[in-house]
Amino acid sequence: MKAAIVTIGDEILIGQIVDTNSGFIAKALDKIGVQTHEMLSISDDKQHILSTFSKLQNKVDLVLITGGLGPTKDDITKKTFCEYFDDTLIENREVLAHVTHLIENFFKRPINQMNRDQALVPSKCQVLFNKVGTAPGMWMQKENTIYVSLPGVPYEMKYLVEEVIVPKLVTEYKRPYILHKTILTYGQGESLVAERIEAWENNLPSFIKLAYLPAPGRVRLRLTARGENAQILEDEIARQVQALSQIIGDIIVGYDENETLEVVVGKLLNKANKTLALAESCTGGKISELVTSVAGSSSYFKGSVVSYATETKIKILGVLPEMIETHSVVSAAVAEQMALGAQKLFQTDYAIATTGNAGPTAGETNEKVGTVYIAIATPNGCISEKFELGEPREKVINRASNKGLEMLQKEILKNI
Amino acid sequence: MKAAIVTIGDEILIGQIVDTNSGFIAKALDKIGVQTHEMLSISDDKQHILSTFSKLQNKVDLVLITGGLGPTKDDITKKTFCEYFDDTLIENREVLAHVTHLIENFFKRPINQMNRDQALVPSKCQVLFNKVGTAPGMWMQKENTIYVSLPGVPYEMKYLVEEVIVPKLVTEYKRPYILHKTILTYGQGESLVAERIEAWENNLPSFIKLAYLPAPGRVRLRLTARGENAQILEDEIARQVQALSQIIGDIIVGYDENETLEVVVGKLLNKANKTLALAESCTGGKISELVTSVAGSSSYFKGSVVSYATETKIKILGVLPEMIETHSVVSAAVAEQMALGAQKLFQTDYAIATTGNAGPTAGETNEKVGTVYIAIATPNGCISEKFELGEPREKVINRASNKGLEMLQKEILKNI
Structure with missing residues (x-):
């Protein structure tokens, strides 16, 4: 059809x-x-x-x-x-x-x-x-x-x-059977990935088609099989994915195209029976929005503080004023105190905190547009990382939100 | 061309x-x-x-x-x-x-x-x-x-x-001149807006086209003029917008295609030199995300609490437990206490609070999916309203966020 x-x-x-x-x-x-x-x-x-x-x-x-x-x-x-x-x-x-x-x-x-x-x-x-x-x-x-x-x-x-x-x-209506399988790779460009898997690609059966979907920093490979017999398609796709993972296993990070990071993180939290809170400055509620877009998120998400003003970071999240004076409000130290503050305030196992400058202008600190510090409070302490996320504003907010969820995912996996 | x-x-x-x-x-x-x-x-x-x-x-x-x-x-x-x-x-x-x-x-x-x-x-x-x-x-x-x-x-x-x-x-290459003008209206449906402006629409000159762009809770009207003489187009568009504002001035909130409700509210707050905080339950950070998507929002936006869990509403926003017991967590009384709590916590002039059931299931209260209470704390007290926003989840969240900003806009206008 x-x-x-x-x-x-x-x-x-x-x-x-x-x-x-x-x-x-x-x-x-x-x-x-x-x-x-x-x-x-x-x-x-x-x-x-x-x-x-x-x-x-x-x-x-x-x-x-x-x-x-x-x-x-x-x-x-x-x-x-x-x-x-x-x-x-x-x-x-x-x-x-x-x-x-x-x-x-x-x-x-x-x-x-x-x-x-x-x-x-x-x-x-x-x-x-x-x-x-x-x-x-x-x-x-x-x-x-x-x-x-x-x-x-x-x-x-x-x-x-x-x-x-x-x-x-x-x-x-009668319809044929279509099966897709997406393989997510990170860190190598399209032409290098293509070169590495060329021999494998040339030997694909005619009913399976391969597509390259490149995006900055990653390439998705999509296999599409079409035919009348579901079992044959499924078996052949599984065999090909297996063969592929032997060639480029080092750059494959996942297989499910619909599984957004917020869904994966939600599943992990549910499985581990752990809870989450957020302290968002430069991401302004974007991570909260992503987390709560998942139906059933109330079972692990306790809440967040969007601490746009410096006094909010001090008063509600308990960031020490001298910390802000010494390190500036956009710093690893403040991100970590925010995360620990949210974890304590909402009594959760994990907390993500973001502080940075999303632009368009430099703001109250000297940090340039696109600089973001993200901290993750865990049951075993707190870690943080600095990112340069470019511009414009919208891109910084989206990237920082993804990075925050990505860091959280890694920390949960360490503790499971 | x-x-x-x-x-x-x-x-x-x-x-x-x-x-x-x-x-x-x-x-x-x-x-x-x-x-x-x-x-x-x-x-x-x-x-x-x-x-x-x-x-x-x-x-x-x-x-x-x-x-x-x-x-x-x-x-x-x-x-x-x-x-x-x-x-x-x-x-x-x-x-x-x-x-x-x-x-x-x-x-x-x-x-x-x-x-x-x-x-x-x-x-x-x-x-x-x-x-x-x-x-x-x-x-x-x-x-x-x-x-x-x-x-x-x-x-x-x-x-x-x-x-x-x-x-x-x-x-x-030679090209004609095209001019668009967008008029944003809030609070009335497409068919009612169309009914109100029918006579005006029928008298538009042939080189101007009108389009209705409806979205939950609002309708954008777009005028498109096409011709060889830029000045004639600009003058006629200005005249028509003027005429239109005399007919539906009560529901027009802006004229800039990019002027969303959050931009309009931001301008009003800046103009009045007032500040805003949020307490979001069922909207899960969506209003925060909208408010902070506006560059420069840090001048009036102090922060928000996304109080997904009931204990967060009690502990951080100061909602009385007996209030929740008597009225349920999805109620006008709780919405108002949340708004007043956020206003006090962040020491702002205004606060918006939302509590409701975005679905997909009924949740911990008996309120049906789509029921949302929104409260606005102002320098002169607190008001609230009940809405039935249907389903699915995504729609409830978007509509409630728009309604919240709309209610805030009205309250600011009353106090200017």
Whole structure:
């Protein structure tokens, strides 16, 4: 089964927002063996939508469309649908009742004409009921191609993809088996990694494809196997990964692409039955946000102090004023006292502390932009490290947050 | 001038990475009046690349291609270029010297064959010298369409777009003038905003287009004017914004596309010379992250306590245990005590506190998923409000964070 993903919206074409919907859909499709052949972003324009549909007609089996739905956008998209499928709009009672309920309960006002119009759908379409928003999804077919229209609001799109479309595709359509395996390597560049594994790569069976995904300081290798027999694919991938680890085992650091550092750290803390607190200065709450983004984090995360002001570091975290005077507020000594302060305040086993200068200007210390000290308080003491994380601000905050979690991970592993 | 942006890479089509390059390029082009007609993501496949080029030939003036370049990917893309332009590869001396220099200095090893091959370029192409990486950009033309190939690594692509391509387009090609103006509104849904401004919208001149960009709790309105005379566009946009502010001035919070609620709140606090602290439970550091994402926030933001555990609320924020017993930890009374506790602890003028259930499960209280209490401590007391913010977790956290900042903004405005 081959798919195309189409995003409708001028806001994407002028670069005002980045399209993250297509990636989410592609990942969901890939998991169930539906291959995304192409992604397109086009304008809110009837002719553009029609010509795109025509180009994809019978070239792919499935066209997933996001955007172009919503109280002020429905009009063009739905009318275009009607034109393409030679159909007319009718009012769907169930959708109308749902829209009315949502508006009256959430916005505490009667529905207006625009809300009422959201219940209009092409007569031939199968309505995909949207429990979490007002714009319904629509499923239509022309010859060999299915067209599914979804709202562009990410959580509404996600709900419909996960709860409605994927289950429907799984039960009603035949798909091949696709298996991916990602190998994370750190510390060597793409061309050197490629040189080292060249002989192995040339001997890969034809149903397995290798891709290099380089990023600063690391290269991910992705193996993709495609076929009808799941067991054969799984066995062969396992064999190849084993062979690969014998060649470049020295630079391989992991195998699970979804396992973000905050998820890994959460699992480790749960397993060890240990707790965590944070004292964040230059990261300003970013590590807290990452840690609490994991459902169930309340079992190991006790809390954090975002100590932006120097007096907060002294008063709440117990950093000694003379320590700040001697070493400056951006220093290993202060980072360590902050970590120990948080560990004591929240009575946890571990604590991460950050202090540094995220920019854009040098701030109250002489440390240059991008300098960050990170400390980890553990059951056996406290360690710290200095980093130069460059600029701009956003990058420093993100990098420091990752470094903090990475250091914590290492310390937990030492103590398990 | 009309452009298409093409991204080459299977990693995007399986949803492993989100394409942020296209958005960056679109924004850069939009600024100089080049209109992006379409964005496409296609696979690392020769036939797919060739058929995409053919479809775009003479339909757009400029095709910007990212990805498909790099030591292990060069091969297909460059050979495809040669086939499409009926050309052959030749070694470019300047590029070879640069690649050799980079590899020898950065990786401390001699170049290998793969590195050497990076200096091969189609003979007819204009090489776009890539100072920050090994893969050069290539500029070619066929009939009325220019094709520019760029490496996919974001900072290399950004360097070539900003330093080479944009200056070249600006000096060598004629482009119209494009002007955008964004108006940020908070607190009313898309359909209600649309209803209120319907008459104004219907009277907009034909060279100005209006777009609605809804997000949880807010709607951005974007006016886009296009024409030959910059002054006329600027005057008309100013006039229309003025007219709009007379209709919905009560919900407009800013005009700068980058002026998020946290920026607006920061400006207000600075103007009033007031300070802010936070006590976050269910928002888990998200409000701290938003507040500190603003450069210069240290002048008004003193810090926050992320009080995930109940004992943290009691011990650090001074919430009375009997208050929690009587009202439960998710209640208006506890939210208010948290806000007052943070205000006192950090000695600030204002404090925001959140307590609620972000999900996915009901947690330790009986409050259902999505219930959040938000309190604002002010110099004149404390107010609080209850919200039902639905699900999933991510949405509850984002909405509650926005609501908190919105409530704070209103309170500051009352006291100015």
